[in-house]
Amino acid sequence: MTDEYKVEEGIYYTKEHEWAKKLDDGMVAVGIDDFAQAQLHEIVYVELPEMDAEVSQGEAIGAVESVKAVSDMYCPVGGKVVEVNEELLDTPEKINNDPYGEGWIAKIEPSSLDDDLGNLMDAAAYAEYLKTVSH
Amino acid sequence: MKKTHLYKYHVEHGNVIDFGGFAMPVWYEGIKVEHAAVRNACGIFDTCHMGRTWATGPDVIRFLNYIVTNDVTTLEKNGGLYTVMCRPTGGIIDDLILYKISDEKFWVVYNASNREKDFKWLKKNSKDFDVKLKDVSDEVAMIAVQGPKAQEVLQKITEQDLEKVERFNISDLTVSGYEMMAARTGYTGEDGFELYIPDTTPENPEKALKVWNDLIEAGAVPCGLGARDSLRLEAGLWLYGNDMDESINPLEARLGWTVKLDKEGYFIGQRAIQKKKDEGISKILVGIKMEERGIPRHGYPVLNMEEEEIGLVTSGGLSPTLGYGIAMAYVPPEYRKRGTELNIQIRGKPVKGKVVKYRPFYDSSVYGWKRDK
Numbered sequence: 369m370t371d372e373y374k375v376e377e378g379i380y381y382t383k384e385h386e387w388a389k390k391l392d393d394g395m396v397a398v399g400i401d402d403f404a405q406a407q408l409h410e411i412v413y414v415e416l417p418e419m420d421a422e423v424s425q426g427e428a429i430g431a432v433e434s435v436k437a438v439s440d441m442y443c444p445v446g447g448k449v450v451e452v453n454e455e456l457l458d459t460p461e462k463i464n465n466d467p468y469g470e471g472w473i474a475k476i477e478p479s480s481l482d483d484d485l486g487n488l489m490d491a492a493a494y495a496e497y498l499k500t501v502s503h
Numbered sequence: 504m505k506k507t508h509l510y511k512y513h514v515e516h517g518n519v520i521d522f523g524g525f526a527m528p529v530w531y532e533g534i535k536v537e538h539a540a541v542r543n544a545c546g547i548f549d550t551c552h553m554g555r556t557w558a559t560g561p562d563v564i565r566f567l568n569y570i571v572t573n574d575v576t577t578l579e580k581n582g583g584l585y586t587v588m589c590r591p592t593g594g595i596i597d598d599l600i601l602y603k604i605s606d607e608k609f610w611v612v613y614n615a616s617n618r619e620k621d622f623k624w625l626k627k628n629s630k631d632f633d634v635k636l637k638d639v640s641d642e643v644a645m646i647a648v649q650g651p652k653a654q655e656v657l658q659k660i661t662e663q664d665l666e667k668v669e670r671f672n673i674s675d676l677t678v679s680g681y682e683m684m685a686a687r688t689g690y691t692g693e694d695g696f697e698l699y700i701p702d703t704t705p706e707n708p709e710k711a712l713k714v715w716n717d718l719i720e721a722g723a724v725p726c727g728l729g730a731r732d733s734l735r736l737e738a739g740l741w742l743y744g745n746d747m748d749e750s751i752n753p754l755e756a757r758l759g760w761t762v763k764l765d766k767e768g769y770f771i772g773q774r775a776i777q778k779k780k781d782e783g784i785s786k787i788l789v790g791i792k793m794e795e796r797g798i799p800r801h802g803y804p805v806l807n808m809e810e811e812e813i814g815l816v817t818s819g820g821l822s823p824t825l826g827y828g829i830a831m832a833y834v835p836p837e838y839r840k841r842g843t844e845l846n847i848q849i850r851g852k853p854v855k856g857k858v859v860k861y862r863p864f865y866d867s868s869v870y871g872w873k874r875d876k
Contacts (some may be wrong), residue, residue, distance in 0.1 A: 409518075409530070409533065409534075410533045410534055410535050412535075412798075412821050412823075413796075413797075413798050413821060415796075415797070415849075415850070428850075431850060433798050433821070434534075435534040435535065435538075435729055435733055435820060435821060435823065436529065436534065436729050436732075436820075438798070438800060440850075457796070
């Protein structure tokens with residue numbers, strides 16, 4: 369069943385189904401992955417992280433909600449929140465349609481990126497992990 | 504997991520979960536489209552998991568009047584009566600609908616989650632009455648057809664004129680060529696029918712599946728439990744286990760209108776409810792509309808403007824029709840007035856809301872069975 373979820377190369381994943389992507393300017397974009405959006409189905413609301421908040425890896429920084437369910441968003445890397453995707457307030461379904469692209473949730477100025485990435489899975493490891501995740 | 508008559512359809516088309524021991528669909532295409540189909544056109548729900556019992560015999564009216572809080576003697580033939588039944592403590596065992604087929608025959612419909620509990624309670628309390636009780640939940644399929652176009656859709660596969668079935672009444676119909684009963688009621692706030700299809704079981708579901716598929720063919724959208732919950736919440740209808748349970752008195756649940764304290768004879772819970780009425784209640788169910796972004800959910804604390812906890816949300820969600828968060832919650836009676844400002848604590852943060860009319864939350868001239876035609 370894992371084949372039905374997209375796993376994008378070149379980004380890092382958590383066991384709770386968040387992703388982190390290194391950007392050219394040194395910032396890190398974060399969001400929830402294809403598995404998480406598919407489980408939630410029809411996302412209707414996003415509670416965005418607070419701008420300028422100092423966050424640590426694994427800290428709850430926001431939430432993504434469908435009609436039926438709430439999923440906390442845990443920050444995959446520590447640092448400072450420098451940008452949030454305000455478009456999601458009016459079009460939360462972007463997370464369903466494009467979880468690794470237009471559905472990004474925040475950008476983080478990382479404080480200890482190498483250590484944090486060491487705690488995450490790369491695409492290959494994550495694809496293996498997905499196989500162990502039951503429905 | 505127990506399977507309903509329509510299980511085959513659910514696994515092929517829906518997202519099936521374990522709901523109180525039943526394999527039921529949360530959604531087929533998605534909650535939002537299914538919700539909209541019922542508010543604007545016609546949706547159908549598998550409600551085979553609900554409880555259905557025949558109560559018959561010379562004492563049936565006296566028996567039911569002893570069991571439930573509402574006055575069964577007011578019912579006319581083919582009429583339906585919404586009521587609750589209580590423990591001697593006044594705690595609500597369940598809410599249910601009684602339909603009078605004749606002076607000696609009643610059709611009793613109750614919640615899926617309480618099927619065994621309710622039937623046992625009825626049975627246990629029937630000893631002193633000349634009544635027979637027969638649980639036929641597995642031998643009768645049940646499908647709800649709901650929405651402003653429910654009549655139009657159902658009419659395409661029904662021989663009788665549905666215009667003649669009045670709101671809350673039950674009638675014999677021939678649908679898809681099968682004889683069955685249908686009640687003009689539902690759990691969505693909209694016009695609609697509940698079909699009770701006899702002589703079909705989860706093992707022999709062909710009749711039920713035929714009606715279900717004919718309804719889809721006639722234009723109905725199959726809907727799962729997700730939309731059922733969001734629709735009933737918008738209509739301000741109680742969900743047993745959330746908005747009422749055995750710790751809640753009907754007066755607290757705003758079900759006083761179903762309690763006829765002056766009806767003839769004693770009924771179970773009467774003294775406790777009378778006492779509560781005399782002493783006054785310490786909490787009451789209210790509807791809350793969110794004034795800020797945020798979705799209230801079951802179990803979230805309700806705070807006053809001083810941010811002191813005063814109650815809990817029993818049902819909540821984003822209203823797909825209204826586009827904002829709505830909730831039902833128990834609060835002390837001094838907060839019951841419409842317009843009262845409150846906070847709901849969402850992930851640790853107080854989010855502003857206010858007490859509003861909630862049965863229904865929507866404008867009933869625009870949505871629901873009383874809407875302007």
